[in-house]
Amino acid sequence: MTEEKNDAEVLVNGIEDVGAEIRDTDIVFDCPECGKNLVIDYRGAGLQINCSQCGASVLVPIPDGMELTDLDLDPGEILKQLFATRRNYQKVELKLQALKAKLVQLQETLGVMQEVVAEGIAES
Numbered sequence: 001m002t003e004e005k006n007d008a009e010v011l012v013n014g015i016e017d018v019g020a021e022i023r024d025t026d027i028v029f030d031c032p033e034c035g036k037n038l039v040i041d042y043r044g045a046g047l048q049i050n051c052s053q054c055g056a057s058v059l060v061p062i063p064d065g066m067e068l069t070d071l072d073l074d075p076g077e078i079l080k081q082l083f084a085t086r087r088n089y090q091k092v093e094l095k096l097q098a099l100k101a102k103l104v105q106l107q108e109t110l111g112v113m114q115e116v117v118a119e120g121i122a123e124s
């Protein structure tokens with residue numbers, strides 16, 4: 001994976017810029033025509049570029065989790081995000097239940113303490 005990235009050529013808006021650093025936000029993909037490893041800035045997602053090796057017209061893939069308001073997400077991607085959201089929701093729900101149980105415990109403790117204080121006042 002890392003090696004692939006190392007010999008990848010860097011394309012920014014279709015302009016070759018070999019030697020530029022690959023950032024986390026860059027999209028790394030293979031040319032479907034010649035298999036050449038290509039790199040483009042994330043802003044190139046969904047754009048049509050020309051392969052730096054064979055010159056073929058290549059559609060830059062849109063990375064997972066990327067939000068493009070001007071592009072329609074494919075249904076599989078939306079479903080994936082929905083599942084991720086549900087998983088997070090379940091985690092939050094479990095945490096909430098634990099906190100509710102803790103709250104009940106604290107309220108009981110508080111009740112006992114109030115009784116003790118009331119008894120103390122009555123006795124004095």
Ligand SMILES: [Zn+2]
Nearest residue numbers: 031034051054
């Ligand atoms: Zn190519």
